[in-house]
Amino acid sequence: MKAIGVIPARYGSTRFPGKPLAEINGMPMIQHVYNQVKKSNELFDVVVATDHEMIRDVVQGFGGNVVMTSVHHETGSDRIEEVTSLVDGDFFVNIQGDEPLIQAELIDAIVREAKHSKNELVITAKTLIKDLEDIDNPNIVKVITTPEGKAIYFSRSKVPYNRSGIMHSYYKHLGIYGYPKSILKKFVNLQPSQLEKVEMLEQLRLLENKIDVQVIETTYDAVGVDTPEDIAKVEKVLGGLQNV
Template sequence: MKVIGVIPARYGSTRFPGKPLALINGKPMIQRVYEQVAESRLLDEVVVATDHEKIKETVESFGGNAVMTRTDHETGSDRIAEVTNKVKGDFYVNIQGDEPLIPSELVDALVEAAKEAPDAVVTAKTPIENIDDVSDPNVVKVVTNNQGFALYFSRSAIPFNRANKETTYYKHLGIYGYPKAVINEFVQLPPSNLEEVEVLEQHRLLDNGYPIKVVETSYQVVGVDTPEDIEKVEKILGGLQHV
């Protein structure tokens, strides 16, 4: 199984135009993400999928691989599907381009899970530490069955704790691994009812019978959505450098 790590990097952003090129302690964010992912033991290749020549040039300047993709993709999944026609592989891991601290161990965990469930889509979850996140609709929750496959994703608090029992809530992380055939089938399907209700793309997979394997990680996402988030990441990196 040839595994390709794909980092979508779109130039346009309403809140933060040119975000992939933003400097974090002197390095473009896309370089930091790329270098983190490149430490993976199980990826055969890492590639940035972008819609902007400047991002492509930046990636190539530090020795990375990049491919140009269309500017009109609505989702990262659509961009990944285009990459499957440009970069040969069997399994593609979609890695967020605005998470400069993403651990390569998480990427490897997804690949390991894919080897055990080769026909499934693979994603990740992490225990919710901040109780306020349970009711926050911007934090997507997931529940899984005893075999670790997703039952449901929601912006609501799931499960609803009517019995008042001690329970752990899990946040869904936006990293996915797709078999090539599945990602290409997926982007051709119309949006499903639950997808439109929850505004969560992964319901299109569940509603059409695709299994989603969910691996657990302790990684708590530190993403960059606004220029102010750069400072937060730099502080964390400063602390890590002194450990």
Template sequence: MKVVGVIPARYGSTRFPGKPLALINGKPMIQRVYEQVKKSTELETVVVATDHEDIKKVVEEFGGTAIMTRTDHETGSDRISEVTQKVEGDFYVNVQGDEPLIRPELIDALVQAAKESPEAVVTAKTAIKHQEDVNNPNVVKVVTNKNGFALYFSRSTIPYNRSGVEHTYFKHLGLYGYPKDVLNKFVELPPSDFEKVEVLEQLRLLENGFSIKVVETSYDAVGVDTPEDIEKVEKILGGTANV
């Protein structure tokens, strides 16, 4: 199974235009993400999929591989689907371009799960540590069956704890691995009912009968959505430009 890591990097962002090029301790964010992803032992190829020549240029300057994709893609899945037509592979891992602290071990775990369930989409979850996150609609929750396959994703608190028993809630992490044929079928499907209600693209997969394997991890995504988040990541990195 040839596995390709794809990092979508869109230039336009309502809250943070040019985000992939923002410097984190002197290094472009897209470079930090790329270097972390390259540490994965399960990926045969890593590419940045972008819609902007400046991003492509920066990636190539630090020795990475970047390909140009259309500017009108609505989602990262759509962009990766275009990549499947340009970069040969059997399985594609979508790594968010705004997570400079992504753990390569998690990427490896997703690919290993894919080898055990080759027809499934694979994603990740992590235990929620703070009650306010359980009730926060911006923190997407996931429930799985006993075999680790997703039952549902929601912005609501699921399951609702009517009995008051002790329960661990799980946050869904936006890291996906797709078999090529599943990905290309997925992006051709119209938005589903639950997807439109929750505004969660992955529900389209469940509503159309696709399986989603969910890997548990201790990693909790630290994404960069605004310029203020840069400082947060720099503090985690310890202010060391070489990290």
């Protein structure tokens, strides 16, 4: 099984235009992400998928692989599906371009799970929510699964609602996905589903169309960059890691 790591990098962003090129400790964010992903032992190759020449030039400048994709894609999944026509592979891992601290170990775990499932499932990840305020935060997507790890539902709401008051753990869904090539092509050609439009979560389109999603658990918790103010948070974490 040939696994390809794909980092979608869109230039246009309402809250943070040119975000992939924002400097973190003097290095473009897209380079931080690329360097982290390249540490993976399970990926056959890593490629940045962008819609802008400036990002292409920066990636080529630091020696990274990059492909130009359409400016009309609405989601990262749509962009990665185009990559499947440009790069040879069987399993494509969608790695967020605004997570400069992404762990190669998580990527490797997703690829190993795909190999274990004979490349027949979509694979994603969850992590235990430790800050109780995050449970009610609609910007933190929650996931519930079967005991075997199959996704039952993703929601911005607090799921499940704990009416009984018994001890229960809540899990945050991490925005990393691994797709078999055939399932990805099927997925992007499906019409947005009703629950997807209500929650504004495209992964619900998979569940509503009876496409199984396997969820692995990790201790990694994403530190994403959504606004310019988030740069300082990442630099603080990087500073702490360098001092260890």
